[in-house]
Amino acid sequence: MELMGHGGKPLVERVITDKAEAKKKIAGLKQVPASRQMATEVIGIAYGFFSPIQGFMKKADVEATCKKMELADGTVWSIPIVYDISDKEIADYGIKAGISVLLTFEGNPLAIFDIEEIYTYDKEGMAQDVYGTKEEKHPGVKRTYAYKDKFLGGKVTLVNEPKVREPFGPYFLTPRQHREKFQQKNWIKIVAHQTRNVPHSGHEWLMKHAYIAAHGDSPVEQMETIGKAISGVLVNCIVGEKRVGDYIDEAIVLTQDELRKSGYFRDDIHMVTMTFWDMRYAGPREAVHHSIIRTNLGLTHHMFGRDHAGVGTYYHSYQAHHLLMSIPKEKLNITPIYVLEWAYCPHCGEVTCIGLCGHWKELQKFSGTKIRSIIMDEVKPTRLIFRPEVFDVVMDAAKKFGFGSPFVTKEYLEKAKPAFSIAPL
Amino acid sequence: MAETYPINIWINEERFKALQNAGLANLLKEELAGMKVLIVPCNEAQRDKVLKVYPMAKYDAATTKSIELLPKAVKDQIYEMVVKKKSLNVMDDFLSGK
Numbered sequence: 417m418e419l420m421g422h423g424g425k426p427l428v429e430r431v432i433t434d435k436a437e438a439k440k441k442i443a444g445l446k447q448v449p450a451s452r453q454m455a456t457e458v459i460g461i462a463y464g465f466f467s468p469i470q471g472f473m474k475k476a477d478v479e480a481t482c483k484k485m486e487l488a489d490g491t492v493w494s495i496p497i498v499y500d501i502s503d504k505e506i507a508d509y510g511i512k513a514g515i516s517v518l519l520t521f522e523g524n525p526l527a528i529f530d531i532e533e534i535y536t537y538d539k540e541g542m543a544q545d546v547y548g549t550k551e552e553k554h555p556g557v558k559r560t561y562a563y564k565d566k567f568l569g570g571k572v573t574l575v576n577e578p579k580v581r582e583p584f585g586p587y588f589l590t591p592r593q594h595r596e597k598f599q600q601k602n603w604i605k606i607v608a609h610q611t612r613n614v615p616h617s618g619h620e621w622l623m624k625h626a627y628i629a630a631h632g633d634s635p636v637e638q639m640e641t642i643g644k645a646i647s648g649v650l651v652n653c654i655v656g657e658k659r660v661g662d663y664i665d666e667a668i669v670l671t672q673d674e675l676r677k678s679g680y681f682r683d684d685i686h687m688v689t690m691t692f693w694d695m696r697y698a699g700p701r702e703a704v705h706h707s708i709i710r711t712n713l714g715l716t717h718h719m720f721g722r723d724h725a726g727v728g729t730y731y732h733s734y735q736a737h738h739l740l741m742s743i744p745k746e747k748l749n750i751t752p753i754y755v756l757e758w759a760y761c762p763h764c765g766e767v768t769c770i771g772l773c774g775h776w777k778e779l780q781k782f783s784g785t786k787i788r789s790i791i792m793d794e795v796k797p798t799r800l801i802f803r804p805e806v807f808d809v810v811m812d813a814a815k816k817f818g819f820g821s822p823f824v825t826k827e828y829l830e831k832a833k834p835a836f837s838i839a840p841l
Numbered sequence: 842m843a844e845t846y847p848i849n850i851w852i853n854e855e856r857f858k859a860l861q862n863a864g865l866a867n868l869l870k871e872e873l874a875g876m877k878v879l880i881v882p883c884n885e886a887q888r889d890k891v892l893k894v895y896p897m898a899k900y901d902a903a904t905t906k907s908i909e910l911l912p913k914a915v916k917d918q919i920y921e922m923v924v925k926k927k928s929l930n931v932m933d934d935f936l937s938g939k
Contacts, residue, residue: 660897661910729903760874780873783904786849790876793851793913800874823910825897 419595421467421712423491424749427591428464431574438575439841442525445518448509452834453559455521456656456692457497459836460709462527462574463590465691467712472499474569475535482545485704492747494704495546495696498537499529500563506534511568518575521838525576532570539563547698549730555659556696556727578836583817584655587669587690588836594689595714598648601684605630605647607717607753608710610724612654612695614663614671614791614810614822616802617767618782620680621758623649625769626719627685629753645684650715655835656694658824663788665690665835667813667822671806678805689713692836699724699731700739704748707740711750719753757781760800767800791822846888846900847907848932850916850923852877860924868929880929881919883908887932894939 421427432438450458460466468491473481476488478496487493501511511517513534519527543550543557552558580588589597598606607630609623631647638644651672655665669690676686691709696702702725710718724736740752756771759782763775770779782801790797796807814822819831852860852869857877860866869877883891891908892898898911922931 661899762874782873785901785905785909786873789849789905789907789909790851790873792910793853793916795851795853795876798874798876801876 419592419714421464421591422708422749423468423747425468425491427712428461428467428470429590429592430462430470430572431577433577435841438525441528441573442518442575442841445516445528446509446511447520447525448505448511448517448529449523450519450521450526452521453657453694454499454519455526455836455838456694457499458519458527458572458574459578459692461497461572463592464712465591465693465709466497467591469493469497471530471532471571472567472569473497474533475537475567477569478537478542478567482542485701492704492743493708494701495698496542498563499568501566501568502564503566505564506566519572524838525841526838527575528573529568530570530572531568533568535567535569536565537567546701547696547730554697554727554730556698559694559696576838576841579839580836581833583666583670584690584835587653587673587688588692589689591712591714594650597687598714601648601687602644602646603648605632605634605717606650606715607647607719608706608713608715608750609649609651609719610654610706610710611651611672612662612668613784614667614787615675615806616782616784616787616797617760617800618758620675620803621767621769622719622721622755623651623681623686625755625758626717626753629755630717630751642682643684645682647685649681649686650710650713651686651688652710652713653688653690654693654695655690656692658829660824660826660829662824663822664813664818664824664828664832666817667810670813671809674806674809675803678803680803695725697725697727697730699726700736703736703740704743707748707750707752711748715750717751717753719755721755722757788823845882845884848881848883848891848911848916848919849905849907849909850879850881850920852879856920863924863927865924865927868923879920879923880907881923881931882929883932887936890936890939891932894936 419427480486480488481493481496485494516530519529539560543560547556607626627649653669673688707718722733737754758769759779761768761773761775763778810822819827901909
C-alpha cells in the first residue's frame, strides 16, 4: 500500500531487501567509503524519514532550502541534506556526474549512489541561512565548516539494512513500521515528544499535557478500559552524534521506556522509538525538520516546548514556535502542540504548569543542568522530581553501557560501539 | 556583594543525617521538592582555577549560574573539607597545591 509522507508526496522507500538482487545491482560498481555521518543520512533517506527527498540534495535544493526554507519544488524543507567530498576523493574514486557508485560503511556494502551532480556551495552562507550565525562554536556551523569542498547530489538506494545493536534493536522502526504499529494500537491521534534527554517529571508532564491537548475533542469513554486508547504519545529519541556531557543514548531510550513500564503512562498510550539523526541544534529550523520526520512517521501532532533543539543563546525560547506558526497549515501536515514549562510548586506540593499556577515567586523550575548535577552526585532525587525507577535505570545504563557514567565521556566516545553497523552482504 | 560562582553538592539521606549530627544542617539549602544541597561559594579566581584543574567541569552561565559537571570524587573531597572545617569557605584550601 502506498503511504503518504511530508508534502503530500508518497513515502520514499528506497531499500533493496533481497540480498541476491542487491548483489547483482552492486556488481562492478566503484566503492566509495562513507563516513558515519553520511551513513546515518543514507538510512534516513532510504527508509523515508526524510521523504520526499530521495537522495543527497542537488544544488538547487540546497539553495532553496537555505534561502527559502523549501525544496526546489516548493515543499517545506529546513536543513540541507548533503554529501560532502574532497577533490582528491573525486579524483581517486573517478567520480563524475552520471555514474553510480557503491557507498560502503565499515568496509561493507551500504547503498548505491546515483551521482547526478557535483557542485560547490558557500559554506558560510549555508551556516548563516540555516543557523542564523557564522560562529564556529555553534555545533551546526562547526559541522558545516567541516564539510569538504565539494558536494555530490543524487538518489541513494540502501542495499544492506543496518544491524541495530542492543539495547536499541527493539526501538528502531522505519516510517512504515511506525505506521503499522499505530494501526495495531488503533491510534488515530499521535503526538510526538522529541527528546535527547533522560526524563524528569517536568518532561513527563509536558508529554501528558501534549497528550491531553492532542486527544482534545476525541471521545474518552473507551479509555475507561485499558487497551482501548485511540490516541498515543510517541517518544521519538534522536540517536546520533554525541558531545561530551550529553546523556548516553542507551540511558535516554531505556529511561523513556521505563516511564511506561513503571506505570507513569498506560501501556496503551505510550511508546518509545528512535530515529538516527545527528542533531544540528538549528533551533527553529530544526523544529521544522523534526516536524517533517514525524509527519513521515505517521504522526498527527508534535509537541514543542521552550528552546526546542537550540543551543547556547542563539535562539530565543519560543523562536521555534514563531517559525512554525508562520508556515501555512497545508504545507506542514502535523499539528503543533505548544507547551509551557512545568515546575515544582512547594505551595501546591506538586508539579504544575507555569501557565496555570499562581505561586510564581515560589516555583522551583526544573533545570536540566541541575538534574544532571544531582545524578552525577549519585543522589536519588525525590520522586516528585525524578521517578525512582528512572533513576535506577540511569545508573544501570551507566554501568552497562557508559563505562560508569550516564553521560558521554571521552572514553565513551572512543570505546562505545556505534548504534548501527553494516554487516557483509 | 561580590558575585559568587558556587559548586552545588547534592546531599543524600545518609549525609544529611551526618550533617545534622555534626550540627551542620544549617549549611544546607532546600531545592526541588525538598532536595538538600550544599552550596559552596567560589570567587572568580577560584572558579577559573577549578575550571582549569578540572577541564570537564563548566560554568553554567545561562541557567544555574554555578560550576557544574565536576566529578563526584572531586565533590566528595570538597564535602569532606566542609565537614572538617565546619564551614563552606573551603575553596582556597581545596585548591592549594593543585
